[in-house]
Amino acid sequence: MRRLARVAPLLLAWTATLSLAAEQPPASVILFIGDGMDEHQVTLARNYLYGAEGALAMEQLPLRSSARVQTVREDDPGQFRYVADSANTATTLATGQLTSLGRIATSATTDQDQSTILEAAQKAGLRTGLVSTASLTDATPAAFAAHTAHRSCQSPADMAKAIGYAAATQQCMADQHSRGGKGSIAEQLLAANIDVLLGGGKRYFAQSSKGTDLQKAAASQGYKLLSRRRELLEKGPGSKLLGLFAPGHLPVEWIGEGNRRAQPIALNWLGEPQFSEPFACVDNPDHRGTPTLKEMTSAALTRLSADNAKGFFLMVEGAAIDKQAHRRNPCGEIGELRAFDLAVQAGREFARSHPNTLIIVTADHGQAGQIIPLPEYFLAWGNRQYPPGYYAVLKTRSGELMAVSYATNAPPNGRGEVHTGVNVPVYLQGIDAAQVPPLMDQRQLNRLMRDHLGLNAATD
Numbered sequence: 072m073r074r075l076a077r078v079a080p081l082l083l084a085w086t087a088t089l090s091l092a093a094e095q096p097p098a099s100v101i102l103f104i105g106d107g108m109d110e111h112q113v114t115l116a117r118n119y120l121y122g123a124e125g126a127l128a129m130e131q132l133p134l135r136s137s138a139r140v141q142t143v144r145e146d147d148p149g150q151f152r153y154v155a156d157s158a159n160t161a162t163t164l165a166t167g168q169l170t171s172l173g174r175i176a177t178s179a180t181t182d183q184d185q186s187t188i189l190e191a192a193q194k195a196g197l198r199t200g201l202v203s204t205a206s207l208t209d210a211t212p213a214a215f216a217a218h219t220a221h222r223s224c225q226s227p228a229d230m231a232k233a234i235g236y237a238a239a240t241q242q243c244m245a246d247q248h249s250r251g252g253k254g255s256i257a258e259q260l261l262a263a264n265i266d267v268l269l270g271g272g273k274r275y276f277a278q279s280s281k282g283t284d285l286q287k288a289a290a291s292q293g294y295k296l297l298s299r300r301r302e303l304l305e306k307g308p309g310s311k312l313l314g315l316f317a318p319g320h321l322p323v324e325w326i327g328e329g330n331r332r333a334q335p336i337a338l339n340w341l342g343e344p345q346f347s348e349p350f351a352c353v354d355n356p357d358h359r360g361t362p363t364l365k366e367m368t369s370a371a372l373t374r375l376s377a378d379n380a381k382g383f384f385l386m387v388e389g390a391a392i393d394k395q396a397h398r399r400n401p402c403g404e405i406g407e408l409r410a411f412d413l414a415v416q417a418g419r420e421f422a423r424s425h426p427n428t429l430i431i432v433t434a435d436h437g438q439a440g441q442i443i444p445l446p447e448y449f450l451a452w453g454n455r456q457y458p459p460g461y462y463a464v465l466k467t468r469s470g471e472l473m474a475v476s477y478a479t480n481a482p483p484n485g486r487g488e489v490h491t492g493v494n495v496p497v498y499l500q501g502i503d504a505a506q507v508p509p510l511m512d513q514r515q516l517n518r519l520m521r522d523h524l525g526l527n528a529a530t531d
């Protein structure tokens with residue numbers, strides 16, 4: 072009897088451990104990519120929204136690292152370039168391999184397909200999803216499920232066009248069906264049989280391939296087609312989702328008062344700088360009726376996790392942080408970074424009830440916006456001092472002033488700002504701190520996600 076009394080608690084502990092193991096929730100990954108979201112863009116949004124002592128939701132994740140952004144040359148993959156684009160960096164995050172500018176999950180020079188984490192997750196029976204504020208055929212979502220020599224090969228109509236600025240080895244013709252290729256990005260995304268596809272880019276799917284309309288083909292594959300915010304919010308449970316909420320990229324959430332952006336500094340007849348008045352950010356009326364990134368993320372998480380014992384891989388992209396920085400539109404940038412951060416918040420709330428979820432928030436590459444001194448600083452140095460690029464003074468939510476400069480391409484005719492070669496931030500939760508070195512690269516991020524999902528090379 073006394074012996075049984077000693078053994079019983081051990082037995083109880085053993086069965087409790089067994090049932091814990093049985094109830095271990097499935098491993099899932101949510102990868103949030105803020106396009107062009109380097110530390111400068113994060114700080115710009117944080118200051119505007121929450122002030123000098125505030126913090127974004129992503130900055131409250133428990134772990135933090137910094138990632139090197141690496142790009143190899145198309146003409147010599149043994150050499151690096153120090154400024155990336157979204158295609159090659161999304162490829163590295165998706166595949167764990169380096170490539171050259173413009174490539175979508177294919178290798179530099181040799182044009183070999185590189186297998187992606189989304190494909191490995193599918194093979195292992197996990198559900199998958201891609202969510203973006205850009206066209207779904209844009210470089211970042213494309214790199215997780217399509218393989219093309221160039222990011223411009225978005226739709227069937229693009230496949231015969233020559234891309235003047237791309238290398239001879241990166242033309243879309245190489246991926247044409249008639250040459251044994253897999254066709255355009257839109258066709259490959261549908262062929263990939265992804266459970267949830269939400270974003271923009273309707274015009275790329277409103278085309279035919281080999282005589283078949285792509286949207287009809289999607290419906291016959293079992294996709295529920297959505298084109299309005301209301302349809303997304305009211306969708307029932309069940310089927311795969313293809314939401315295309317705009318012809319191209321989704322409209323941005325915020326614009327500047329009076330549609331103002333950064334401008335070159337005007338000079339008077341004495342050559343003295345004439346700084347323009349500060350402005351605040353306001354809602355963009357064109358965004359009405361469009362789902363927010365948070366709403367798309369929540370819808371994706373509901374669909375991917377329902378009755379799912381195997382887990383999922385979801386990529387969520389805040390695409391227009393980059394696109395608005397190219398256009399020197401600080402309110403567009405801040406509004407999109409806010410929308411992205413709210414989507415991260417939705418991911419964190421999901422992880423509270425789904426504890427085996429790894430969340431990684433990072434960027435693909437740097438952008439041009441910089442916080443620099445206010446006009447009073449330049450005026451104090453005399454009447455001829457002024458910033459050389461495009462400049463705006465914002466009235467932040469707390470009423471302070473903050474000046475932003477874009478100066479990577481020359482006014483008055485510079486076509487747009489260009490990417491920068493800075494490291495990008497990495498915020499994480501749901502992983503052991505020992506697995507997160509203070510300096511990483513984007514290939515290592517791919518490895519962390521594969522390890523969390525139990526996808527080793529053998530599942531590729």
Ligand SMILES: [Zn+2]
Binds near residue numbers: 157393394397490
């Ligand atoms: Zn860009």
